[in-house]
Amino acid sequence: MEKEKITFEEALEFVQKKVYLQTNNHLSLQEETILKGAWEESSYEEIGESLYLSSGYVRNSAASLWKTLSKVFQQKITKSQFHYLICKIISEEEITPPFFEEEEEEESQLDKGSILLVDDQVENLQILSKLLKENGYQVRSANGGNIALRSLEKILPDLILLDILMPNLNGYEVCKILKKQAKTALIPVIFISALNEPIDKIKAFELGGSDYITKPFELQEVLARVSCQITLRKQRIQLEAEIKQHQQTIEILYQSRSILASILNYSYHGIAAFEAIRSPVDAEITDFRCLLVNPAFAECFNLTSSQLMTQKSCLDFFKANNLDWLEGFIKVIKTGKTFQQKFSYQNKLYQVFAVKLGDGITLTLQPLLEKGGLSG
Template sequence: MDKNKYLAIEEVIKQQFYLKYNRVLTSTEEVILQGAIENLPYEQIANKLYMSSGTVRNIASKFWSQLSELYNQKITKVNCKYVIENILKSEKNSEKEQLYCIEIDNENNHHPQGIVMIIDDYIENLKFLKQLLEKEGYHVRSARSAKMAFLSLEESLPDLILLDILMPSINGYEICKIIKADTKTSHIPIIFISALNDTIDKIKGFQLGACDYITKPFEEIEVLLRVSHHINLKNQTIRLEEEIKQHEKTIEMLYQSRSILASVLNNSCCGIAVLEAIRSSENAHIIDFKYYLVNPIFATLFNIKKPNIITLISSLKECVFCQLEWIEEFIKVVKTNIDFRDTFLFQGKKYQMNVNKLGDGITINIIPLI
């Protein structure tokens, strides 16, 4: 069971114990409860408490009796996890907290300004912030306890959390620590709200992962500006992460394409070259071509150095492959986008040459003829 759910269960039991017996759980009872939920033997629970196993069993026996009385059913160390999970489900579905319990979003509703969760046990703060933010188009979900907050986060995630520091049972610092420790919720920006003005308290909040701090009494403009700023910043971060992921995918595809292209060129039985036009600086007319890419067959056939797929600076006229009358034909291909075909003899062998336009240059495919 994850820590959030355990804390929610513990919160339920603490509240109902207090209502029933007018007391809170002792630290020993808390450890026994957690150990039972984790299916630990009494010996391990006793080691955690630095007590004897017999003493822990006696305390646990009274504790299970009180739990059984509280929930009107037999509860033991063996079945407590199952029984308490059912209790939690019933608590989750109860309507005791009405407006201030979990407010789950309707998936069909669109909230352009964003979704804000307010965690505060003080009802006046909830009313004020809820009305203020809803006027500006935000959807607001409220929770008056850590238990309700964790249950709400299990259902769906808000865009931002306003978190009061002085909370009963579990304070705002502990809630923030738990939220930031969970990978599902760690990205949610948290703004602390409190009447505390001490610098140490602010530093502690930032160290735990909070992004901002609002002090009471609230200034409406300040609240709206800070909420808007951090939601916009979160959305920008999400968009940037998506763009980075898309960019990484594009790079990966390019690497794969380049690898495939290199494999095709290196294993081709034909000579392949890509040439880029060289234009005059005076009138932009094509005066020559330079090699941009050649495969090993082409480089070996025409004695071009560095027989691999790289950029080559040498002029076409400097290559033994070139016949002067071809340059004019190559220029025509670039100008007219009409392919050029020819056959020629080279070192006693016959070849067919296919030339096609590619950007501001050409591709040459040399096919040996038998």
């Protein structure tokens, strides 16, 4: 497939599948946007603008993403190489036979989840494989512990059904190895044993096993236990994705607050926000409370921001500075119309603008140019 014939949507789907198979994680919306920008050869500044984030933040997020993709595809992936390399990988990738010995499987339309069966008895593999495929699961089989471990280097399932008594490497030993590796530690394991075989249930659970089933198989019991573990697995993955998204949202909000604080602190114009105080008797507005004020606003009145923020009544502040703003502010809240007025303070001329914000107002003080230069 030539580069120009591969769309970004096709490339993204390919990358998403590879990342999930290797890491059990999904790409976030932010990561998908970075990939789209790299595909279209956009700059980090342009990508950041589309996400309402700084280019520096996007660069840091992208660096982690390129590192992940480099591990997934086992070659160095960068922003400038992403489009070319993904097209090359898609074009060269071939469908290879299954790593283990089993018939070629058709993709299940139900796709309830993927399962790895590990048992040295071919008959058991055939019985379980047939049952699970008929019930909508994708199934792979391995007839030994070492084969199973090697297969997990390429594809991670949602669940492992693991026989305990196997030659060379038994189920307990396989499970112990799985739980020590970060890549496979969270994959649930259901142990398999025969009724006449000894099973150390305490050891099985101490090693990280999630459940166990016995041979000969009770088919409905097998399906119930498998369904339970895969459901728990998918819920955990979804929860982890939501937590990750929540953390990203917190980071974005934190950065947004930092940006807002920077704008307020270094703004040439005075900016403040006031909340209406209403009478408990008739709910009419009697006063205002200062919610936010920037240094430029406070300096207009030779005060500090903290001095204004700690005042319980703005009415006293208005009176002390001969500001007839109360009625105008009340009208803004009632009608939604902008309040605008020129006023002077200590021989400096300003223009004030007030607009409605919820049950309050935001205020902007703008120093005015007069003949002879800037006053204020």
